[in-house]
Amino acid sequence: MKNTINQAFHSPKFVFGFVIFAIMLCLAILVPAFSKADPLAMQAAACYRPGTYFSIADAIEAKKYNLKMDIKSHRFDKTLTQEDKDSMVEWLVKFGNVEESEIPADAEEFVVFWINNYKDIKIKGLTNAKKQYYRKLTAKLSAMLKTSDIVIAGEDPDTGELIEENKIEFNSFTNVNDVTVRKTFLLGTDNFGRDEFIELCHAVGTSLKMGLLAGTIATIIGLILGLLSGYLGGIVDDIIVFITNLFTVIPSFVLIILISFSVDQSARGVLLVGIIIGATSWTWTTRSVRSQVISLRNRDHVNMSKLSGHSLIRIVFEDILPYIASYVVMAFILQISSAILAEAQLSMLGLGPATTKVATLGLMMNWAMSAQTPLAGQWWAFLPVIVSIALVAFSLNLMNTGLDQVFNPQLRD
Amino acid sequence: MVVTNTTERKPCLSGRGVTKVFGFGNQKTVAVDHVDFDFREGDIISIVGESGSGKTTISKMILGLIGVTEGEIFFQGQPRDIKTHRKKQEYWKGIQAIFQDPFATYNMFKKIDEVLLDCINMRGGKNLPKEEKERLMTEACSFVNLKYAELTNKYPFELSGGQMQRLMIARIFLLKPKILLADEPTSMIDACSRATILDMLLKLRDEINMTIVFITHDIGLAYYVSDTIYIMEHGKFVEVGKADDVILNPQAPYTKRLISDVPKIHEEWDLSTV
Ligand SMILES: Nc1ncnc2c1ncn2[C@@H]1O[C@H](COP(=O)(O)OP(=O)(O)OP(=O)(O)O)[C@@H](O)[C@H]1O
Ligand SMILES: [Mg+2]
Numbered sequence: 001m002k003n004t005i006n007q008a009f010h011s012p013k014f015v016f017g018f019v020i021f022a023i024m025l026c027l028a029i030l031v032p033a034f035s036k037a038d039p040l041a042m043q044a045a046a047c048y049r050p051g052t053y054f055s056i057a058d059a060i061e062a063k064k065y066n067l068k069m070d071i072k073s074h075r076f077d078k079t080l081t082q083e084d085k086d087s088m089v090e091w092l093v094k095f096g097n098v099e100e101s102e103i104p105a106d107a108e109e110f111v112v113f114w115i116n117n118y119k120d121i122k123i124k125g126l127t128n129a130k131k132q133y134y135r136k137l138t139a140k141l142s143a144m145l146k147t148s149d150i151v152i153a154g155e156d157p158d159t160g161e162l163i164e165e166n167k168i169e170f171n172s173f174t175n176v177n178d179v180t181v182r183k184t185f186l187l188g189t190d191n192f193g194r195d196e197f198i199e200l201c202h203a204v205g206t207s208l209k210m211g212l213l214a215g216t217i218a219t220i221i222g223l224i225l226g227l228l229s230g231y232l233g234g235i236v237d238d239i240i241v242f243i244t245n246l247f248t249v250i251p252s253f254v255l256i257i258l259i260s261f262s263v264d265q266s267a268r269g270v271l272l273v274g275i276i277i278g279a280t281s282w283t284w285t286t287r288s289v290r291s292q293v294i295s296l297r298n299r300d301h302v303n304m305s306k307l308s309g310h311s312l313i314r315i316v317f318e319d320i321l322p323y324i325a326s327y328v329v330m331a332f333i334l335q336i337s338s339a340i341l342a343e344a345q346l347s348m349l350g351l352g353p354a355t356t357k358v359a360t361l362g363l364m365m366n367w368a369m370s371a372q373t374p375l376a377g378q379w380w381a382f383l384p385v386i387v388s389i390a391l392v393a394f395s396l397n398l399m400n401t402g403l404d405q406v407f408n409p410q411l412r413d
Numbered sequence: 414m415v416v417t418n419t420t421e422r423k424p425c426l427s428g429r430g431v432t433k434v435f436g437f438g439n440q441k442t443v444a445v446d447h448v449d450f451d452f453r454e455g456d457i458i459s460i461v462g463e464s465g466s467g468k469t470t471i472s473k474m475i476l477g478l479i480g481v482t483e484g485e486i487f488f489q490g491q492p493r494d495i496k497t498h499r500k501k502q503e504y505w506k507g508i509q510a511i512f513q514d515p516f517a518t519y520n521m522f523k524k525i526d527e528v529l530l531d532c533i534n535m536r537g538g539k540n541l542p543k544e545e546k547e548r549l550m551t552e553a554c555s556f557v558n559l560k561y562a563e564l565t566n567k568y569p570f571e572l573s574g575g576q577m578q579r580l581m582i583a584r585i586f587l588l589k590p591k592i593l594l595a596d597e598p599t600s601m602i603d604a605c606s607r608a609t610i611l612d613m614l615l616k617l618r619d620e621i622n623m624t625i626v627f628i629t630h631d632i633g634l635a636y637y638v639s640d641t642i643y644i645m646e647h648g649k650f651v652e653v654g655k656a657d658d659v660i661l662n663p664q665a666p667y668t669k670r671l672i673s674d675v676p677k678i679h680e681e682w683d684l685s686t687v
Contacts, residue, residue, distance in 0.1 A: 298479075300512040300514060300517040301517060301520045301521075303476075303510075304512065304520075305520065306505065308531045308532070308535055309502050309505060309506065309535045310531075311498070312498055318522075319520050322522040323522075
């Protein structure tokens with residue numbers, strides 16, 4: 001046993017898979033342990049970008065600094081991309097009756113030139129989206145040209161007059177650390193305004209737990225039926241093969257859908273979904289365990305065990321099980337990963353666990369899809385989830401193939 | 414073709430019309446075809462035949478490890494009854510085997526001590542003190558020229574083929590069964606130790622009146638050890654008789670061929686007939 005584990009860690013595939021899996025597991029365990037907050041608490045409005053958010057009111061009140069810096073050209077350098085510039089030049093040449101040579105090279109002059117020449121007119125051959133783009137760009141650029149100070153005024157309750165309360169100079173700065181109230185969303189927020197990162201870590205944990213449950217159930221059922229069917233043979237074998245075939249002919253996913261559909265949505269917890277998936281996906285384990293046992297039961301080492309007077313149970317546990325143990329472990333790992341995938345598929349169809357209690361990877365996908373985040377380009381709402389699902393399944397499969405190399409008796413020296 | 418041996422010893426194992434058919438339809442193989450036999454107590458019987466003639470199949474049927482398609486086997490004069498696992502366990506107390514392939518015979522996950530301890534337990538030595546058990550195991554190992562101290566804590570796959578076969582014989586030494594079916598028990602042991610080990614088996618026979626069914630394709634070896642020889646060809650016994658009669662005065666053409674194929678050291682080899 002110890003030897004096998006040692007060998008496993010000499011297989012690069014296994015180690016690679018294990019490292020990925022361990023990282024995912026650490027995130028799923030440590031993050032929920034350190035942030036006690038409810039992962040499903042809504043903290044913002046829908047779908048904010050990843051980043052640090054800080055209070056503007058605080059920033060206004062914070063200590064001001066003056067930096068010697070050409071703010072305007074800095075703004076242009078930061079925001080005006082080459083792509084923007086190219087499309088602006090294209091517009092000017094095509095629709096603005098301007099020679100390309102007339103366009104100034106300096107960023108600030110270029111923007112001024114653009115604002116002077118750009119007209120929001122009806123032009124044939126320009127899509128609506130493109131028109132919208134130019135309109136937005138122009139608004140942004142003209143705001144950036146402003147260099148006046150910003151005055152914050154309050155209204156006099158008697159006269160209705162505006163009274164200056166605070167003035168922010170054009171070139172005043174504040175240190176980010178001086179702004180005390182802020183919040184970092186590592187992966188932004190989802191469509192309900194929940195912290196995507198925290199939610200994701202909880203979801204990975206929940207999905208793994210569900211996968212473990214489903215995998216255990218499937219492996220235990222599959223192992224017991226496979227052993228009985230393979231070792232006893234005869235009528236027991238016939239009955240078990242019949243049931244197994246019945247389950248195989250109906251694709252297990254259809255079965256999962258039907259069962260999930262018949263269970264009331266509010267009653268459908270993660271536990272129940274795990275049980276449903278586990279109870280429908282054992283056929284594969286049964287079949288392979290059965291065929292392995294059949295090929296083992298007439299081997300001479302089993303015969304010798306019989307001649308040594310061992311009982312049937314002892315033969316199964318000592319002479320059959322150790323020989324298929326590696327195989328069962330591998331089947332177990334695969335069952336976990338396919339259960340996680342099955343839950344994701346099920347939730348995408350809206351047949352997953354109840355939506356209000358916990359987050360699972362599948363549910364997060366479902367939420368991201370129903371809020372049409374991919375269309376809006378809000379990648380943070382779905383991409384990390386997809387990557388997490390892929391990483392978990394990938395690492396489990398890698399460990400599986402790594403173990404394959406280890407358990408192969410040919411490699412054992 | 415019942416042996417008409419006039420000795421007063423009664424047969425401990427007989428078969429009438431014993432047949433084994435593998436597969437069905439087009440895939441059908443008749444491995445053993447209606448054979449009769451009478452193995453007498455204390456005899457050494459050899460079954461000689463070329464590869465694929467059904468030697469292993471008949472021994473597995475005798476052991477009750479595979480079913481008999483047709484015919485009946487008699488044990489101690491009674492029709493054999495091994496319908497349940499319990500009854501088989503009882504049957505196996507008196508009949509043991511050495512299998513053909515030593516590499517397939519051992520459970521890779523069990524240490525060698527366990528294999529030998531199983532034998533002691535089976536002989537009712539479960540409650541013996543530890544020292545006594547170790548003494549028995551050491552004795553059994555030295556019987557087959559193995560050193561027990563070198564074997565403890567080893568796994569079977571750490572042994573050579575010949576060592577595994579010796580361990581198998583050590584097992585028989587501990588078990589002392591009434592009947593032993595030995596399927597090419599010395600195929601991987603060097604000629605020198607082979608003679609010693611065969612002599613040991615013969616000694617064991619004399620000590621406990623063990624019946625040995627010796628399966629081999631080496632007719633010379635069969636002549637050396639056995640009282641009775643069964644020549645097997647394509648699942649049938651083509652010649653049966655006392656060793657001297659069969660070897661010195663063969664009747665069946667197949668037997669004659671087997672005998673003439675034995676290479677003789679002092680003759681020059683005629684490669685043209687190979
Ligand atoms: N489990 C099986 N299924 C189908 N056919 C079998 C099976 N076992 C043996 N046979 C067939 O039965 C025939 C006899 O096989 P058996 O193993 O008894 O030969 P053998 O005399 O022991 O040969 P060898 O000297 O090579 O060990 C062979 O033709 C073999 O193909
Ligand atoms: Mg054989």
